[in-house]
Amino acid sequence: MSLSRTRIAPPADSDGARQRLVEAAAVLFAARGYEVATVRDIVASAGTNLNAVNYYFGGKRGLYQAVMAAEVERAHSFTAALPRAAAGDALELRLEQLVLRLLTFFVTRHSRLPRLAALEVVNPSPLFEQIAPSIHEAESAELRGIVAAALGRSATAESIDDGVRSVYSQCVYFMFMAESLQRSGSPVFANAAAVRRLARQISVFSLGGLQASRSSGGAP
Amino acid sequence: MSLSRTRIAPPADSDGARQRLVEAAAVLFAARGYEVATVRDIVASAGTNLNAVNYYFGGKRGLYQAVMAAEVERAHSFTAALPRAAAGDALELRLEQLVLRLLTFFVTRHSRLPRLAALEVVNPSPLFEQIAPSIHEAESAELRGIVAAALGRSATAESIDDGVRSVYSQCVYFMFMAESLQRSGSPVFANAAAVRRLARQISVFSLGGLQASRSSGGAP
DNA sequence: TTGACGTATAAACGTCCGTTTAATACAATT
DNA sequence: AATTGTATTAAACGGACGTTTATACGTCAA
Numbered sequence: 001m002s003l004s005r006t007r008i009a010p011p012a013d014s015d016g017a018r019q020r021l022v023e024a025a026a027v028l029f030a031a032r033g034y035e036v037a038t039v040r041d042i043v044a045s046a047g048t049n050l051n052a053v054n055y056y057f058g059g060k061r062g063l064y065q066a067v068m069a070a071e072v073e074r075a076h077s078f079t080a081a082l083p084r085a086a087a088g089d090a091l092e093l094r095l096e097q098l099v100l101r102l103l104t105f106f107v108t109r110h111s112r113l114p115r116l117a118a119l120e121v122v123n124p125s126p127l128f129e130q131i132a133p134s135i136h137e138a139e140s141a142e143l144r145g146i147v148a149a150a151l152g153r154s155a156t157a158e159s160i161d162d163g164v165r166s167v168y169s170q171c172v173y174f175m176f177m178a179e180s181l182q183r184s185g186s187p188v189f190a191n192a193a194a195v196r197r198l199a200r201q202i203s204v205f206s207l208g209g210l211q212a213s214r215s216s217g218g219a220p
Numbered sequence: 221m222s223l224s225r226t227r228i229a230p231p232a233d234s235d236g237a238r239q240r241l242v243e244a245a246a247v248l249f250a251a252r253g254y255e256v257a258t259v260r261d262i263v264a265s266a267g268t269n270l271n272a273v274n275y276y277f278g279g280k281r282g283l284y285q286a287v288m289a290a291e292v293e294r295a296h297s298f299t300a301a302l303p304r305a306a307a308g309d310a311l312e313l314r315l316e317q318l319v320l321r322l323l324t325f326f327v328t329r330h331s332r333l334p335r336l337a338a339l340e341v342v343n344p345s346p347l348f349e350q351i352a353p354s355i356h357e358a359e360s361a362e363l364r365g366i367v368a369a370a371l372g373r374s375a376t377a378e379s380i381d382d383g384v385r386s387v388y389s390q391c392v393y394f395m396f397m398a399e400s401l402q403r404s405g406s407p408v409f410a411n412a413a414a415v416r417r418l419a420r421q422i423s424v425f426s427l428g429g430l431q432a433s434r435s436s437g438g439a440p
Numbered sequence: 441t442t443g444a445c446g447t448a449t450a451a452a453c454g455t456c457c458g459t460t461t462a463a464t465a466c467a468a469t470t
Numbered sequence: 471a472a473t474t475g476t477a478t479t480a481a482a483c484g485g486a487c488g489t490t491t492a493t494a495c496g497t498c499a500a
Contacts, residue, residue, distance in 0.1 A: 051449075054488085173392065176396045211428055258458085269479055
């Protein structure tokens with residue numbers, strides 16, 4: 001039997017290699033940071049050859065760029081599936097739902113983006129300007145609308161910026177602190193109920209803060 | 221006079237080299253992070269020989285440890301000199317002064333500690349557990365007292381923790397975002413008046429948030 | 441069948457890293 | 471004057487890094 005002849009050429013890994021590289025690189029970039037993660041470790045984890053990174057991505061930076069693009073897309077499809085309040089709902093509910101969505105984004109392991117973003121924000125790479133705006137477009141606009149509504153007629157551009165930052169900083173805190181909080185065993189990263197409770201606390205706190213800001217900041 | 225006898229050994233560079241190493245290393249560790257900052261760049265900046273790091277500190281990690289210790293001490297003496305409200309002052313004033321102190325700590329260039337701490341928190345090193353508590357002992361205790369007072373009789377340990385975190389996260393936000401905010405030209409890092417205004421906004425917002433939490437969280 | 445092309449593997453290259461070892465200068469001690 | 475101990479300099483080591491070059495394999499068109 002001419003087995004050696006008729007045997008169809010195994011498609012080898014084909015495009016599997018490229019995808020496994022992106023996946024393995026995402027894990028290692030997130031775990032150790034761009035500089036410390038080595039190409040050799042990445043290809044070993046992906047089961048490919050050392051040259052594959054240069055062949056497919058032109059180099060380590062190109063692979064990082066591909067990882068970021070893939071993780072941004074993955075995070076977007078995750079965020080899109082989260083529940084959201086209707087525009088006509090009460091302000092309190094809309095804020096709580098938005099905060100819950102932000103917290104869920106920062107705290108769950110849907111993608112490596114929160115971790116990669118924390119590293120980028122604290123230590124921006126040349127890609128930072130390109131990545132930064134694509135993380136939160138929708139959420140920040142929605143938050144801005146809610147804050148403006150809570151501040152009422154006396155809202156100024158500056159007071160809205162202040163309010164957005166005060167609310168947002170309470171959420172993004174968990175992105176930056178993720179590594180430290182998990183070390184100390186914070187329940188937020190494994191317990192969905194804890195996240196919901198946290199969202200309620202932050203939204204109640206923030207709504208009270210915005211109302212206090214209205215009476216204070218508006219009239220000089 | 222037996223000058224040659226009584227003359228105390230000229231310290232020559234003596235400890236100068238050691239101190240210059242710590243200073244140069246602090247700058248480079250803060251600018252590039254521990255892994256990326258190289259011993260060769262540090263000794264070049266300090267004007268010493270390559271071997272000096274191992275001679276004085278036993279290695280790169282030892283130098284990093286010395287840098288951290290020096291920066292923690294420097295930051296402490298800076299914080300100690302900041303004005304603080306008296307215990308009998310109004311809650312609003314005490315909170316605003318504390319927030320201003322925290323913001324000033326995070327935003328001004330008294331030492332490299334805020335930057336080094338941001339890197340450590342996002343990417344903890346083996347030294348993290350040793351460094352973390354020594355940054356804020358006093359301030360966090362004071363904040364806890366203020367939050368407890370603002371929450372009043374219905375305060376629980378959990379609601380106090382929540383309030384402390386909500387206030388603190390608005391301040392530490394500037395530590396994490398320092399690099400990014402400075403890139404986008406935020407005035408907070410060069411303008412003392414902007415910091416004072418910010419402290420007022422955060423304290424007003426937070427006091428309102430705490431009052432709202434009091435009526436909400438206390439009675440289940 | 442042959443040549444070309446896209447892919448995968450292997451080996452080597454040049455560089456930079458932290459660290460080590462050896463050699464030197466100099467003041468204090470014996 | 472010889473020696474000891476400390477500080478400084480110089481040179482080299484072994485290894486890891488990202489990247490490049492060379493080579494083999496399999497498919498497809500001519």
